[in-house]
Amino acid sequence: MKRFPAFDPPEYASWQADPALVRVFRDTIERDPERRSLVDNLTQDDHRALYAGLLRTRLHDITLKRWVRTGVLSKAWLGTGEEATTVGPVHALERKHDVVAPMIRNAGAVIEMGMSIADALRAYLATGDSPSRGRDLHVGNLGRGVLQPISHVGDMVPVIAGIALTFKMKGERRVALTWVGDGSTKSAAAHEGTNFAAVQRLPAIFIVQNNQVALGTRLEQHHLPGTFADWAASYGVWGASFDGNNVLDAWAATRLAALRCRAGQGPALLVATTFRMGGHATHDEREARETFPATLFTEWGKRDPIGLYEEYLKEAGWSASELETVEAEVAGEIERAEAEALASRDRMPAGEAALVGIYANGR
Numbered sequence: 001m002k003r004f005p006a007f008d009p010p011e012y013a014s015w016q017a018d019p020a021l022v023r024v025f026r027d028t029i030e031r032d033p034e035r036r037s038l039v040d041n042l043t044q045d046d047h048r049a050l051y052a053g054l055l056r057t058r059l060h061d062i063t064l065k066r067w068v069r070t071g072v073l074s075k076a077w078l079g080t081g082e083e084a085t086t087v088g089p090v091h092a093l094e095r096k097h098d099v100v101a102p103m104i105r106n107a108g109a110v111i112e113m114g115m116s117i118a119d120a121l122r123a124y125l126a127t128g129d130s131p132s133r134g135r136d137l138h139v140g141n142l143g144r145g146v147l148q149p150i151s152h153v154g155d156m157v158p159v160i161a162g163i164a165l166t167f168k169m170k171g172e173r174r175v176a177l178t179w180v181g182d183g184s185t186k187s188a189a190a191h192e193g194t195n196f197a198a199v200q201r202l203p204a205i206f207i208v209q210n211n212q213v214a215l216g217t218r219l220e221q222h223h224l225p226g227t228f229a230d231w232a233a234s235y236g237v238w239g240a241s242f243d244g245n246n247v248l249d250a251w252a253a254t255r256l257a258a259l260r261c262r263a264g265q266g267p268a269l270l271v272a273t274t275f276r277m278g279g280h281a282t283h284d285e286r287e288a289r290e291t292f293p294a295t296l297f298t299e300w301g302k303r304d305p306i307g308l309y310e311e312y313l314k315e316a317g318w319s320a321s322e323l324e325t326v327e328a329e330v331a332g333e334i335e336r337a338e339a340e341a342l343a344s345r346d347r348m349p350a351g352e353a354a355l356v357g358i359y360a361n362g363r
């Protein structure tokens with residue numbers, strides 16, 4: 001994809017494919033027979049959609065970053081480098097049927113579930129026509145299967161468990177999914193929700209998004225076991241891990257988890273290993289570089305989920321111009337969404353609007 005030296009992490013701006021990592025990308029899918037057979041059945045359109053989803057998510061974030069640099073916004077929370085952990089799982093669900101609760105790092109889920117990109121951007125601008133009418137930058141629309149989260153980390157776990165409970169009680173073969181950051185696994189709410197889903201055998205998928213950091217706290221400072229390998233077993237639920245920078249592995253692992261949920265086999269706890277290529281938000285990117293040794297950025301920078309998937313697709317016979325066509329379409333979508341969102345700034349909510357629409361049953 002086109003790189004953006006002014007906004008991309010430096011490792012991405014000068015990204016070159018490392019053949020060994022491209023091989024690992026393929027081996028990761030091929031060594032697991034179940035995942036491999038699922039991936040083998042993906043159509044060209046499925047691949048196109050996954051690739052477009054990754055691009056949309058990256059370009060959504062690039063737009064936000066440009067807005068921060070040009071003074072449109074003071075701050076934005078980005079998911080750079082973690083796009084595959086969001087996009088793969090969403091595409092593995094039955095959209096319009098299943099429900100997700102995206103955390104701030106999962107903006108791509110909002111878009112890939114079918115909400116408009118312009119609305120996702122409007123949420124940041126707090127315009128009167130944004131999804132929460134200017135109240136919150138967290139985005140959701142249950143009509144699209146997206147639960148608008150609150151900022152309290154871990155709290156979507158019991159809520160998603162509750163939604164999964166209603167699916168089970170109504171005998172609906174639907175799945176509810178949320179992501180839990182490595183840091184958020186330490187919250188009481190995440191523990192309660194995971195355990196409740198476990199003992200009630202609910203059709204819920206919890207993805208531990210281990211990006212190695214929580215705000216400015218490195219994984220080893222808040223998580224003594226080093227990995228989350230035993231996490232699922234400690235709750236007595238089925239679990240699996242996936243490469244959080246490999247969109248096909250993320251897709252296949254989640255598809256298998258969803259099949260289990262729909263078959264009434266209880267929740268799934270997936271562990272995605274990835275890395276936050278930026279700061280917690282745009283304000284602390286320099287501090288983030290000081291939080292970790294530089295080599296970690298170098299190593300993870302080589303594993304750009306978009307670059308690696310492009311190389312995989314090229315090996316599978318896609319031409320550079322086919323990829324460029326998808327990219328041009330997505331870039332056009334983002335440009336139009338950006339213009340629409342910016343135009344909404346003449347529709348800022350009136351102050352008194354804060355007093356209405358608070359309760360569901362009246363004004």
Ligand SMILES: Cc1ncc(C[n+]2csc(CCOP(=O)(O)OP(=O)(O)O)c2C)c(N)n1
Nearest residue numbers: 105151152153181182183184211213214215
């Ligand atoms: C209950 C609660 N405590 C603290 C915070 C402040 N906070 C926001 S994000 C964050 C770190 C989350 O880290 P992690 O779960 O690893 O997710 P990541 O930001 O890495 O995606 C914290 C502590 C919060 N939002 N909610």
Ligand SMILES: [Mg+2]
Nearest residue numbers: 181182213214
């Ligand atoms: Mg984290």
